Amino acid sequence: MQRGGREGGVRDDKRAPPPYQAPSRETCVAEAASSGDRLFRSIVAAKPKLVTGVPDGMLSRTIMLCEASPDFPYIACAREEECIGVASGAAMAGERAIVMVQNAGLLNSLGAFATMGLRYGLPFVVIVTNRGALADPNGYDIEKREAFDAGVRPMARVFDFDANDLPDDLIPAAFKWAEAARKPVILALEKRLGAEAAA
Amino acid sequence: MSDLSNLPSQQDAISAALALYPARPFAVSDIGSQTGWLKAAGHDARNLYVSGPMGLATSVALGLAAVRPNEQVLAIAGDGALAMNLTSLATIAGAKPKNLSILLVDNRIYEFTNAVPTPTRDLDWLAVGRAFFGEACVRLSEMTAERWTGVARPAMIVADVAPAPGKPPALGLTPAMIRAEFLGASRAR
Numbered sequence: 147m148q149r150g151g152r153e154g155g156v157r158d159d160k161r162a163p164p165p166y167q168a169p170s171r172e173t174c175v176a177e178a179a180s181s182g183d184r185l186f187r188s189i190v191a192a193k194p195k196l197v198t199g200v201p202d203g204m205l206s207r208t209i210m211l212c213e214a215s216p217d218f219p220y221i222a223c224a225r226e227e228e229c230i231g232v233a234s235g236a237a238m239a240g241e242r243a244i245v246m247v248q249n250a251g252l253l254n255s256l257g258a259f260a261t262m263g264l265r266y267g268l269p270f271v272v273i274v275t276n277r278g279a280l281a282d283p284n285g286y287d288i289e290k291r292e293a294f295d296a297g298v299r300p301m302a303r304v305f306d307f308d309a310n311d312l313p314d315d316l317i318p319a320a321f322k323w324a325e326a327a328r329k330p331v332i333l334a335l336e337k338r339l340g341a342e343a344a345a
Numbered sequence: 346m347s348d349l350s351n352l353p354s355q356q357d358a359i360s361a362a363l364a365l366y367p368a369r370p371f372a373v374s375d376i377g378s379q380t381g382w383l384k385a386a387g388h389d390a391r392n393l394y395v396s397g398p399m400g401l402a403t404s405v406a407l408g409l410a411a412v413r414p415n416e417q418v419l420a421i422a423g424d425g426a427l428a429m430n431l432t433s434l435a436t437i438a439g440a441k442p443k444n445l446s447i448l449l450v451d452n453r454i455y456e457f458t459n460a461v462p463t464p465t466r467d468l469d470w471l472a473v474g475r476a477f478f479g480e481a482c483v484r485l486s487e488m489t490a491e492r493w494t495g496v497a498r499p500a501m502i503v504a505d506v507a508p509a510p511g512k513p514p515a516l517g518l519t520p521a522m523i524r525a526e527f528l529g530a531s532r533a534r
Contacts, residue, residue, distance in 0.1 A: 195412045219411050221440050224432035228404040231397060231433075235373070235408025238393055238524065239531035243408065261376075262397040262405070266524050 181310045182207025185273070185317075185335075186215075189244060192271075192317040194218050198232040199246030200225065204275040204309055204335065209246060226251030230258035230272075237268035242321055245272045249294040252332070256297060259330065264301070269324035269331075271317060275309070276334040294334075302332050309335040352507040355382045355450050358485060359421060362448045362502055363387075365493040370417035370446075371531070373406040375399060375426040377457040379450065381513025383421055390530035394516060394523050399423075400430030403447055407437055410445040413531065417444050424451040424470065425463040431473075437499050438477040446500040448485070449474070452508045460508060474501035 185208045189197060197212045198221040199205065212220040223229045226247045236243035252259070252274050262268060277284065278291030298304060303323075307316065316333065324331040353361065359382055363372060373393045374383040379402065380394040393409070395402045406420035427434075427449055437445060453466035474482030481497045485504035488496075518526075 196408065198408070219440075221407065221411060221436070223404070224435045225430075227398065227401070228407075228430065228433050228436055231401040231404025231430075232408035232411070234397065234401075235393075235405040235410075236412045237408075238405070238527055239409055239412050240528050241412040243412075257398040258401055262395070262401065265396055266520050268524075 181312065182211065184312050184314070186211040188312065188314055188317040190215070190217055191315070192242060192244070192321050194244050194317075195241035196221060196232070196236050197244045197246065198223055198229045199273075200229060200248070200251050202246075202248035202251075202275045202277070204277075204337075205246050205248075205273070212246075225254065227255040227258045230255045230262060233270040233272075234258075234262040234266070234268055237263075237270045238266065243270045244317065245270060247272070247274060248290075249274050249276045249278070249298075249334070250290040253290065253293050253297060256301070260301065263330040267328040269321065269328060271320045271324060272330060272332045273317075274304075274332055274334050276306070276336040279336040279338065281339045282337040298332065302330065303327070304332045304334050306334045306336065308338045310338070349507050352505050355379075355452060355456075355506045355509060356386050356513070358450050358504040358506045359383055359448065360386045362419065362421075362485060362504065365488055365490050366417055366419075367490070367494075368417070370419045371406075371409055371413070372419050372421060373402045373409060374421040375402040375423060377426075378423050378452075378513065379421045379426065380516060382450075382509075384516055385513045390526050390533075393527050394518065396520060396523075398429070399426040400428070400433070403427065403430055403433040403437065406445055406447075407433070407440060407442060409531070410442040411440070414442075414444060418442075418446070420445070420447045422447060422449055423456070424449060424453060424465050424468070425455045428463065428465045428468075434474075434477040434501075441499065443498050445498060446502060447474075448502045448504060450504050450506050452506045454508050456509060457512060470503045474503060477501070 229245045233243035233245045278287035371391045374380040403420045406418050410418040454460045481500040485502050
């Protein structure tokens, strides 16, 4: 995220930028609620039979809404690989299932993703928070993102989105694609420069 | 486990567990040994042969149980396999599906990997299961159909089985065949 309005260029010391002001906690929470609500509404619109996941900060609002939803069960897994199994079980019965995990969690689950999702051609949707973006530079996230690019993108279709600017029809469209392609699809959500933090 | 001579085979234990149900449950088996012996016990369209990583059957069964709440689902896992996805027991205990049970067939070896002993060969699986499911973790040798009807779900059945002298017959089904047949069965009732 670019704060203070300067990205690159020559710095003019005589015209110093306004002092950086961190967004308030209330602002961050409101933004997370907004993007999380939007993702939840898109999930509901796709009419899944179940949603499963392991929390990430960018997904917490959506997960809490899913937990409270009367429209489908949310299965909270202890490990991400389990989520792939749970979604596969639903998809084997011909039902729509959604997985929500962080990029590191999907990396933990690539064996299951390949030998269930790809091998059986199961059209479930995996929502991945792709941490370690330019606007999301936590030191402990950088290698996760590098590994995601190296390990996940060559084996599966990944569509990338700004976590704060998700299309309303994102999840229904993802299912349409997966069902047409007869394989799982990955939606990578990331924080982008110029937008407020998602979480 | 000092005397293995009186233990049932894995195939017989699977057959006995399936026979506890008044109607055929969905049976979700782990890759390799459990899938082979489930098919040897009797192929059924309601069998779901998992080709995922060892241990994933319990998670796949949980997903199936969630979308088919009016059907009984039995996950079949080996001791080596379940140890690889032990956290699924915590997830299942938390999700509390009213239609899911786990059959643990404990032969104390990795049957498909030249019978190398499992690290859990001395583990008390009944105690492990009871930590998650309480009295709903039972021994197969003590179960009858009548008793089984009264066991709460989620449940776990522990079956000590004899190591087989060889591998089960090959599955002989492609992933597309497994998926198509199971899809039909999962929508049949």
